[in-house]
Amino acid sequence: MAPIFRTSRPGSAADPSRPHLILVGLPGSGKTTIGQAVAERLGRTFLDLDQEIERREGRSISQIFGEKGEPYFRDKERELTSELTLVGNMVVAPGGGWVGNPENISMVHPPSRIIYLRVTPEAALKRLGPLRSMRPLLMRPDPLGELKRLLDARKAAYESADQVVDTELFALQRVIEMVAELAPGVG
Numbered sequence: 001m002a003p004i005f006r007t008s009r010p011g012s013a014a015d016p017s018r019p020h021l022i023l024v025g026l027p028g029s030g031k032t033t034i035g036q037a038v039a040e041r042l043g044r045t046f047l048d049l050d051q052e053i054e055r056r057e058g059r060s061i062s063q064i065f066g067e068k069g070e071p072y073f074r075d076k077e078r079e080l081t082s083e084l085t086l087v088g089n090m091v092v093a094p095g096g097g098w099v100g101n102p103e104n105i106s107m108v109h110p111p112s113r114i115i116y117l118r119v120t121p122e123a124a125l126k127r128l129g130p131l132r133s134m135r136p137l138l139m140r141p142d143p144l145g146e147l148k149r150l151l152d153a154r155k156a157a158y159e160s161a162d163q164v165v166d167t168e169l170f171a172l173q174r175v176i177e178m179v180a181e182l183a184p185g186v187g
């Protein structure tokens, strides 16, 4: 049976035969903002994995990290990813650490197309602004150092995406257009 997700288009039938577009990148790379806009543009369903985990768990990501620990969150991330194989044609924004588990990628790729939204840690921190408080990994004393450390650890996985889009080189609207053009089944 197809899983039930809270998505941008309730009730839309996601076609399992059509690949997802998955946006990866650091916190602050714009996965949610860009993903939502791209889905809107293409008439596809948008799914934010963190929001879906929060909905199912009935608590925020910070609470999940604090009360259950990061490994529990990573298990939920993996479970949700396995459900993605039962549906298709969505624009998906997983959390920045999703690429850290190679199993997540191998479950959905292929056929999904993975786009890396590249951003420097400095720009990511600026973009996040007060939203940093919703990222438990960035609520440590040196958030810029944390982002740099996360990027170092994940760089190879991010760069192995099907396509890389440099989000700092273009205006947001242009990035949205570029990402939409890279969606499976477009162009």
Ligand code: S3P
Residues within 6 Å of the ligand: 025, 026, 027, 028, 031, 050, 061, 094, 095, 096, 097, 098, 134, 135, 136, 137, 150
């Ligand atoms: C995380 C990124 C967050 C969220 C969690 C862990 C990470 O998502 O999944 O706080 O490990 O980079 P965003 O990338 O949407 O901030």
